Amino acid sequence: MPIRLPALPLAFVLAFGLAPAIARADARAGAGAAKGSLVIAGGALRADNAPVWSRIVELAGGRGARIAVFPTAAGNPARSGRATAEILARYGARPFVVPLSALLPGTDVKRAADDPALAASVRAAGGAFFTGGDQGRITAALRHADGSNSAVLDAVWDVYRRGGVIAGTSAGAAIMSKTMFYEGRAPLPTLRDGITDGRDIAPGLGFIGDDVFVDQHLLVRGRFARMLPVMLAKHYRLGLGIDENTAAVVGPDRSIAVIGYKGALLLDLGQATVDTARPAFNVADARISYLDSGDRYDPATGRFTPGPDKERVDPADPSYRGPLFVPDILGNTAVVDLLMKLCDSDQARATGIAFGDPAGTSPERGFEFTFTRTPESEGWESNRADTYSVYRVRMDVRPVKLTLPLYRAE
Template identity: 45%
Template structure:
């Protein structure tokens, strides 16, 4: 069962919220009705549910909510998990809430607990009822991963997914389905280079668009409207016009559309229109195709580890403000594990400008945030030398030649 994506509000947090992230917590409380809003906190995914739930409750109550823990988690000691899932008092507590918050941890604990064997529990039914009544479903990290119809369950190796080493029920699984069917949500996105697993999943699982939320950022989703809040941004990955060459012996896509949205930016999923934050519209508009465009990044950088921490973000900034119309990077493993069936295969990432590429810089003094719309990406399998390089050997010393005046 999937909940209607038009009912309530979803808040997807990319994980690792910083101490000064009260804007995200406050937005959850405001969406739930403001001061006094009852919020049910599920530490189900957490490895230390008591500690994590106490932190979440404190953050929400600091912003005016009345937050209560729903003590259902595999790592809670001395409880009867099945009894609590069907406890009328706990179900009534959730049903009376205006918002539900899922902690981080391991997303498989959430789906396996609330929907064991694919069968929805009464507790999950109560959570869906909160959403259907116009309430809020929020989650961070693992709690964000469960929001889409499909989710990554345990796919930590991005390159392995690109090489096809992922299986239903293990690396990916059914999520809870609080957003549109064709939207795949992922978290810790740019920090952990997770476009490597996002692209094969979109292509194989029938999802047209991916929403990759970075750490210390959140995306508020209500109906078709997305809004980015927090201290970082999110990447929209659209394969609606991308092509795939089935004759190639490894994963490939050409013409993927990428757009990076910063805090304060919004996007309409129906129209495809992005509205930059007001401070961006008052700042510097960047159009590399415009007459008189002056690049701010002259030196081109080749990204030897495009899936490394923050590398895709840096590559997009270089594409927008650099002199070259394309930016290249490589995804490969210099020491493949024994189970790698394609040890010499890597993937070239080619980011390039296309008609309509445009961006904005933040106008605030000292700010370095930007918005970028309409970059294109090709991912092409390549053969990589193993080892990629070898040390130079010392040359034999040459005898000195006598010179005469």
């Protein structure tokens, strides 16, 4: 029978028995309203993406701002730290690399994370930047074995509380929510098999708060689908998935502004239900939005503000006619392309399916994604560029069994 999901902030027991210690650490770190901002980049952040890098420097204090660069996640931290510092310096900052990585030769990462001098240098900065790589290396370095914060992590929180910026790309984006993908798998296996604490997901650092789940490399890898099982299991209402070379800027008032090359998907499960009679993954009455570069969203009010160059699409004069169907909804930008067409179509509904390699494991198990325009759905189009924004389209996901073979030669 369908059950309605609670539209509540995150409330769950974290894995490994560390919940009490982590909760205490987060309570101390988050005491008082944070006055700072977050710049969460979805990965593959190019050096020439001036809007993102300039915004990081601006939020850290402007030209000459000190920014602590954490190459902790990187496979080659020396090279990653140096390259990131060079980019930030090019945009006017005075960055310094924090030598905190288990992969740096001769470094005791746990001792370094509690070094008072290193913590003091981070605390004195106007911002911190976490590079890409393996997000598990970040949390392993900055948290003690019992889940409590290291001195350096407390210093990062101090920067954020007093008004600085915490930025990160790829792995540096994953750590922004309280739950992060750890050994995250591809979307389809995640939908089929569900999630396991300590394997698929683990505790993140939680800068964005209790009620928003963050994922990265979103559109190019179809990852919006793998966010759903996590959000359901951990009782998140909102999910923010950011595409590559793009960033979501989260202000002290919790408003979200998208800048950079592409955009971000916003998932809202506040009205969603799950049919518990079905053993396979399913969800009904979710909402999906696409925020393009220049768009803003206020989670407190639910208000969406499109970029200044966009005009509302008139559904009475559609550009697309006839059924809308995508055979691989998890393909590169497939979901956004379908949503854009739906909002400028004579159809009220669009469908996409997801299935695996016919020669792989359980090839007959797939999923159908149905997207439906409702009275609250909106589409917006730029009058200067071929870009769209889509707001609050209903999304339903149900398991389906495919007939094999899927195709045969004529």
